[in-house]
Amino acid sequence: MVFPERFSDLPAATWPRLRALLDVPTQASETINMTIGEPRHAFPAFVGDILADNLAGFAKYPDNYGTPSLLDAIGGFLGRRYGLDVPNDQILALNGTREGLYNAAMALCREEKNGQPVILTPNPFYQVYAVAARSVGAKPVYVPATVESGHLPDFHALSADMLDRTAIAYVCSPANPQGAVADVDYWRNLIALAEKHDFIIFADECYSEIYRDTPPPGALQTAREMGADPERVLIFHSLSKRSNLPGLRSGFCAGGPQSIARLRMLRAFAGAPLPEPLQAVAAAAWNDEAHVVANRALYHRKYEIADRIFADLEGYHAPQAGFFLWLPVDDGETAAVKLWQETGVRVLPGAYLSQDANGENPGKTYIRVAMVAPEEELQRGLTLIRRCLFG
Numbered sequence: 572m573v574f575p576e577r578f579s580d581l582p583a584a585t586w587p588r589l590r591a592l593l594d595v596p597t598q599a600s601e602t603i604n605m606t607i608g609e610p611r612h613a614f615p616a617f618v619g620d621i622l623a624d625n626l627a628g629f630a631k632y633p634d635n636y637g638t639p640s641l642l643d644a645i646g647g648f649l650g651r652r653y654g655l656d657v658p659n660d661q662i663l664a665l666n667g668t669r670e671g672l673y674n675a676a677m678a679l680c681r682e683e684k685n686g687q688p689v690i691l692t693p694n695p696f697y698q699v700y701a702v703a704a705r706s707v708g709a710k711p712v713y714v715p716a717t718v719e720s721g722h723l724p725d726f727h728a729l730s731a732d733m734l735d736r737t738a739i740a741y742v743c744s745p746a747n748p749q750g751a752v753a754d755v756d757y758w759r760n761l762i763a764l765a766e767k768h769d770f771i772i773f774a775d776e777c778y779s780e781i782y783r784d785t786p787p788p789g790a791l792q793t794a795r796e797m798g799a800d801p802e803r804v805l806i807f808h809s810l811s812k813r814s815n816l817p818g819l820r821s822g823f824c825a826g827g828p829q830s831i832a833r834l835r836m837l838r839a840f841a842g843a844p845l846p847e848p849l850q851a852v853a854a855a856a857w858n859d860e861a862h863v864v865a866n867r868a869l870y871h872r873k874y875e876i877a878d879r880i881f882a883d884l885e886g887y888h889a890p891q892a893g894f895f896l897w898l899p900v901d902d903g904e905t906a907a908v909k910l911w912q913e914t915g916v917r918v919l920p921g922a923y924l925s926q927d928a929n930g931e932n933p934g935k936t937y938i939r940v941a942m943v944a945p946e947e948e949l950q951r952g953l954t955l956i957r958r959c960l961f962g
Contacts (some may be wrong), residue, residue, distance in 0.1 A: 585698065585923045592904060592920070603952040606919045608747070608895065610815040611943045615862040618816070621852050630848030636835050637664030637823070641755065644857035645823050648808075651860070652779075653792040655909055661831050665849065666843045668777055668809040668822035670836070672741070674842065675773055675805055675824065678833040681738045688738035693724040695924040695934045697750055697775065700741040703840040709738060713928040718888070722749035722897070723757060725765060734768040745778040745787055748924055748939040749897045750890020752782070758793035758900055765803055771830070774806045777822070780813040780863050781870050782892035789871025790799045790823060802827035807854070812894070813863055814856045821845055821853040848894035870894055873942045873949055880953045884961055897921070898956070903938050906960055910938075914955040 589606060637645070640661040649655040665671040679686050690704035694713035704711035712733065714724035716949035726740060742761065744753035753761075765772050794804040805826035811817040824834065837842070845853065857864075872907065874889065879894055881887040886899035898907040903920030910916045919941075921934030942949055 581960065583923075585744060585919070588923055589907075589917075591918060592907060593911045595912060596910065597911050597915045599624060601951075602915040603919065603948060603955070604917045604941075605952050606941045607646055608812075608941045609817055609943060609945075610812055610894075611945065612815045612866055614815040615856060617855055617859075618852050621702075621855050622848055625848040625851040628851065631847070633844045633847045633850065634749050635844045637662065637844075638847060638850045638854070641854040641857070644854040645781075645808075645825070648857045649791075649825065652786070653789045655789075655792055655795065657791075657825050658849065661828055662823055662825045663831055663834050664845060664853070665824060666845050667811075667820040667821040668775070668807045668824070670842070671807050671810060671822060671824040672697070672699050672773065672775060673706070675807075675830075676707050676709070676739060677841075678710055678837045679739065679771060679805075679830055680707040681706075681808045682708070684738050685732075685736045687736070688734040689733060691726060691729075691737055691740040691770075693741065693743060694747070694928055695906060695921065695928055696741070696926070697743060697747060698924075704739075710736075713735075713920075713926045715928065715931075715933045716751075717933050718751065718886075722746055722751035722888070723753055725955070726761060733770075734770070737770040739771050739773055739934060740765065741773045741775060742790070743775040743777075744790075745776075745782065745890075745892030747778065747893060748895045748921070748934075748937075749888070750893040750895055752787045752891045753790075754827070755788045755793055758788060758790050759797060760801050762790070762794050762797055762803060766799055772804045774804060776806055777809040778812055778893040779808065781867060781894055783871065783874060787892055800827070802830050805830055807857055810856050810906065813866070815866060816852075816856065819849055819852060819856075821849060823866065869946075870942070872946060876946065877942065877953060878951050880950075880957050881961075884957075894942045896958075897941060898938050898940060899909065899936060900938055900960060901936065903935055906938050910956060910959055914959050916952050916955050916959075918956070949954065 690702040690709040693716040810821035919939040921937030925934030
């Protein structure tokens with residue numbers, strides 16, 4: 572079988588690559604996995620009861636775009652959180668935001684824009700962004716998100732010719748893996764740039780409800796305040812992190828009426844709607860804030876643990892939001908192997924989340940550490956990292 576050339580330069584899949592790297596024995600009696608960002612806090616107690624009450628929904632095809640109750644609940648969340656009034660026909664329930672981040676490029680990327688279209692992605696990045704770009708025949712351009720740029724991509728540094736070819740720009744805020752937050756000025760400047768060069772912003776806001784003190788501002792909220800083109804911004808949210816429900820596979824996207832209409836059209840032919848009993852659970856989760864506040868308090872304690880252990884480490888930047896640490900090392904792969912062999916702690920080399928660009932890989936000298944374990948296990952793991960790698 573011959574695969575299309577456009578996929579030839581995609582980064583290798585993260586987890587098989589990590590398994591191969593760490594396929595060596597460890598001398599530790601206990602292992603601690605701090606690689607994958609899979610929340611391990613308790614999900615809301617009402618999930619089981621609501622699921623049981625709605626089992627009959629498995630006997631019929633689910634609503635393709637989201638049940639009215641689910642869309643109402645999502646709209647309520649957007650109103651409480653961002654002061655937005657978003658009608659139901661400008662929201663699409665997703666079978667996990669990965670589906671939406673990929674399919675939005677399918678539905679909305681132009682076939683041509685001053686030649687081959689460009690899709691911009693932060694570097695480091697969520698690999699779906701790059702795969703989506705290649706799938707639609709666009710050129711992925713990896714924009715460094717480094718300490719010099721505040722760990723957010725500086726799209727203004729790109730040439731006017733590049734920006735005039737840009738069809739879509741992916742932005743993750745709070746950022747995975749660095750935990751940086753795009754403030755209102757960042758969003759305003761990016762939206763103004765998108766208006767000038769006529770491209771769409773895909774704002775991946777999946778970590779928006781896990782933060783220290785100040786709620787991260789939203790891209791759609793800022794665009795509405797600016798009076799930008801209603802189609803300029805599409806936002807993506809998830810219950811995976813907000814409600815500790817990664818297995819529910821429930822999220823949503825919201826944006827302009829034309830964008831959502833095109834996404835709904837694609838869903839009618841190629842999408843996978845969420846079963847209605849799960850939509851009922853999702854509606855309850857979006858309607859409830861108490862469990863989100865409690866969840867955030869647990870992460871506050873984890874931030875404090877990390878800050879206490881790494882506060883005097885040169886180059887340590889305490890994450891503003893999210894649940895990852897982005898720790899500087901000499902070489903991420905070497906550090907990950909050393910940690911595993913000597914302590915039994917598994918972390919992810921930063922280069923596995925990045926792409927070589929202009930001869931450099933911005934993640935090569937970092938490791939990503941997921942702070943999802945219970946507090947005692949997290950403290951043991953972070954202490955072992957500190958002692959093993961930093962003395």
